[in-house]
Amino acid sequence: MDDTSPMVTKIKRMATVSSTVGGFAARLIGERVTNYNIDDATYAKTLKIALGQMKGPFMKVAQFLATIPDAIPPEYAKELLELQSNAPPMGTFFVKRRMQAELGENWEAKFQFFDQIPAAAASLGQVHKATHIDGTKLALKLQYPSMQSVVEADLVQLSFLFKTYHLFNKALNLNEVMDEIRCRLFEELDYVNEARNITDYQNFFKESKDPIKIPEFFSDLSTPRLLAMSWMEGISILKAAETYSQSDRDILGRTLFCTWYRPFYVNGWIHGDPHPGNYKVDAEQNLLLLDFGCVRRFDNGFVDGVIELYEALKHKKRDAMVAAYEGWGFTNLSNELIDVMNEWARLLYNPLLDDCVRPIQAEYSGAKGWETAAAVHKKLHSLGGLKVPKEFVFMDRASVGVGAVLMRLGAKQNWHQLFEAIIDERRNIKGKKYDFIA
Numbered sequence: 001m002d003d004t005s006p007m008v009t010k011i012k013r014m015a016t017v018s019s020t021v022g023g024f025a026a027r028l029i030g031e032r033v034t035n036y037n038i039d040d041a042t043y044a045k046t047l048k049i050a051l052g053q054m055k056g057p058f059m060k061v062a063q064f065l066a067t068i069p070d071a072i073p074p075e076y077a078k079e080l081l082e083l084q085s086n087a088p089p090m091g092t093f094f095v096k097r098r099m100q101a102e103l104g105e106n107w108e109a110k111f112q113f114f115d116q117i118p119a120a121a122a123s124l125g126q127v128h129k130a131t132h133i134d135g136t137k138l139a140l141k142l143q144y145p146s147m148q149s150v151v152e153a154d155l156v157q158l159s160f161l162f163k164t165y166h167l168f169n170k171a172l173n174l175n176e177v178m179d180e181i182r183c184r185l186f187e188e189l190d191y192v193n194e195a196r197n198i199t200d201y202q203n204f205f206k207e208s209k210d211p212i213k214i215p216e217f218f219s220d221l222s223t224p225r226l227l228a229m230s231w232m233e234g235i236s237i238l239k240a241a242e243t244y245s246q247s248d249r250d251i252l253g254r255t256l257f258c259t260w261y262r263p264f265y266v267n268g269w270i271h272g273d274p275h276p277g278n279y280k281v282d283a284e285q286n287l288l289l290l291d292f293g294c295v296r297r298f299d300n301g302f303v304d305g306v307i308e309l310y311e312a313l314k315h316k317k318r319d320a321m322v323a324a325y326e327g328w329g330f331t332n333l334s335n336e337l338i339d340v341m342n343e344w345a346r347l348l349y350n351p352l353l354d355d356c357v358r359p360i361q362a363e364y365s366g367a368k369g370w371e372t373a374a375a376v377h378k379k380l381h382s383l384g385g386l387k388v389p390k391e392f393v394f395m396d397r398a399s400v401g402v403g404a405v406l407m408r409l410g411a412k413q414n415w416h417q418l419f420e421a422i423i424d425e426r427r428n429i430k431g432k433k434y435d436f437i438a
Contacts, residue, residue, distance in 0.1 A: 234280035253411020274401030329389025
């Protein structure tokens with residue numbers, strides 16, 4: 001069982017988070033009201049450290065908030081995008097209690113070896129190395145105590161932050177964003193759901209020619225709050241970006257591109273947590289894909305809408321662009337709003353429309369991309385804002401996140417031809433045509 005009652009945990013969590021969030025919101029309000037920049041790099045770094053020391057989802061929420069241009073000052077966005085967990089791990093006493101709660105009194109007999117010191121700590125749990133009784137090397141993801149109550153408390157604080165955003169920025173109506181984040185966070189607490197995601201991705205890439213590896217799931221050692229997977233040894237993808245040759249980085253970039261895009265366009269699945277820590281590379285330069293807690297599944301209509309927007313931009317068909325936006329769930333689109341949305345769309349789709357070998361972002365550097373996106377948000381604000389459909393939230397977050405990793409790699413490919421091949425694969429499976437012939 002968990003170490004404290006859910007109500008006590010929730011009250012303590014709200015007290016801890018509200019002091020940090022309250023100070024942050026007060027500074028944002030002060031800046032918007034006085035039109036004077038009272039923020040500084042030192043406070044932004046302090047905020048990053050404070051959030052990184054909190055177990056729970058608010059760290060992920062902060063990262064997400066940082067991806068919304070003009071929602072928070074650039075100093076904060078820069079720091080929060082780099083946010084990683086520095087929270088102290090559970091001590092060995094609590095680890096033993098948690099393992100006993102999940103696997104019973106004789107839990108240690110199920111392993112040849114179990115390292116009570118975690119190999120990694122994340123927002124919702126920590127990972128331990130172990131050896132299965134049959135000799136297989138394992139990664140055991142053990143959820144922190146009382147996380148249901150922690151998530152509920154953090155969502156209250158997130159709602160407060162979104163209300164603060166709406167006071168001063170009408171560019172985006174984030175109500176459905178809030179609902180989407182709530183659903184996805186509670187899904188991440190369910191390791192049975194994550195196990196299903198792992199199995200589905202295993203089956204999807206089983207016949208893939210790309211050098212992609214997915215961990216194996218071990219049901220005999222898993223529960224809704226303990227997930228047993230095969231251990232996959234490798235270096236971080238950012239380390240590979242620093243040490244690999246250009247040709248090797250090009251190959252790795254192609255693999256990452258296909259790892260993310262193929263499941264979405266073929267089956268409607270998005271690996272929705274594109275943090276660089278979720279990608280590793282082994283000694284044979286296979287891409288190791290980790291953490292399947294946040295996998296968003298979309299219906300065919302939404303995926304078709306994403307492809308139809310690509311085709312409409314490629315063929316410069318404005319009516320088709322409007323139909324695609326409406327297919328995504330955007331409503332009440334004026335001509336002015338459509339023009340602004342097309343600016344945003346070109347920012348994301350440009351690498352896929354350009355039929356040549358190039359970096360993932362040639363025209364837009366990271367800074368330029370931010371400036372363009374921020375300008376789009378200011379125009380949306382002046383036009384009265386836009387209601388964001390919930391399906392859009394994690395697709396946009398994931399595509400931007402994967403693009404950021406590809407930028408760090410400096411990988412060069414003909415992304416257009418890779419993307420066209422993936423769309424062809426969907427056409428062949430679904431029997432769907434997307435071409436707009438003049």
